[in-house]
Amino acid sequence: MVYILFIALFFMVVGLIFAAIRFIKGPTAGDRVVALDTLTTIGVAGMVLLAYVFERFIYLDVSLVYGVLGFIGVIVIARYLEGAL
Amino acid sequence: MSIMEIIGGILIIIGSIFLFLGSLGILRMPDIYNRIQAGTKATTLGAMSLILGVGFLEPSWLLKILIIIIFIAYSNPLSSHALARAMYKRKWYPLIKGDPEKMDAYREVNTNKEKEEVKS
Numbered sequence: 001m002v003y004i005l006f007i008a009l010f011f012m013v014v015g016l017i018f019a020a021i022r023f024i025k026g027p028t029a030g031d032r033v034v035a036l037d038t039l040t041t042i043g044v045a046g047m048v049l050l051a052y053v054f055e056r057f058i059y060l061d062v063s064l065v066y067g068v069l070g071f072i073g074v075i076v077i078a079r080y081l082e083g084a085l
Numbered sequence: 086m087s088i089m090e091i092i093g094g095i096l097i098i099i100g101s102i103f104l105f106l107g108s109l110g111i112l113r114m115p116d117i118y119n120r121i122q123a124g125t126k127a128t129t130l131g132a133m134s135l136i137l138g139v140g141f142l143e144p145s146w147l148l149k150i151l152i153i154i155i156f157i158a159y160s161n162p163l164s165s166h167a168l169a170r171a172m173y174k175r176k177w178y179p180l181i182k183g184d185p186e187k188m189d190a191y192r193e194v195n196t197n198k199e200k201e202e203v204k205s
Contacts, residue, residue: 001086004094008101008135015108022111022120030117030172037164038111038124041157042104045132048153049097051146052139060149067156074164082171 005053012046033077040070093141100135103127116180117172125165132157 016039023035044067051059079085110123133154140150179189 008097011101011105015105018108018112034120034124038128041128041132045135048136048139064153071160078167078171082174
């Protein structure tokens with residue numbers, strides 16, 4: 001069971017590194033916002049997995065609030081890029 | 086290992102592989118619309134599968150885990166749609182490399198509308 005968690009965390013950390021490279025390198029602002037959205041989603045999934053690893057129920061609340069904040073941030077930046085804000 | 090742990094482990098592995106593939110698509114795709122497609126669809130499926138796997142491993146958390154899954158399922162497509170619309174409004178058009186089979190129908194409709202507005 002521990003090996004399954006280690007494999008999952010390895011894949012997620014490699015995904016975080018790829019998305020961070022695109023977040024630094026991205027040619028336009030939209031690429032950076034897409035990379036930020038992906039980083040937020042992987043972070044939410046990783047927090048739920050860490051809640052199971054550490055046996056803490058409260059981390060689920062933290063991941064839910066983090067997801068809400070990331071969603072609002074992406075919507076606000078998209079409206080700003082559109083010129084409607 | 087019980088049957089619930091086996092199902093949960095399989096779901097967690099599938100979800101983490103889909104998260105990895107979504108990030109690989111973000112790094113490798115040539116255009117912003119391809120990046121939005123790869124980085125949002127694959128990531129939504131991966132996060133939902135992984136969180137449902139944790140719910141199978143720990144059945145007493147299932148209510149809050151279902152709330153998180155429903156939130157991801159409605160928020161992630163919504164943000165990607167708003168972002169694609171914003172980039173289109175900034176006149177950053179999709180990548181079409183001289184292929185007559187491909188066309189941007191939405192752009193033609195918009196330019197026709199603008200011409201009619203200019204005439205009237």
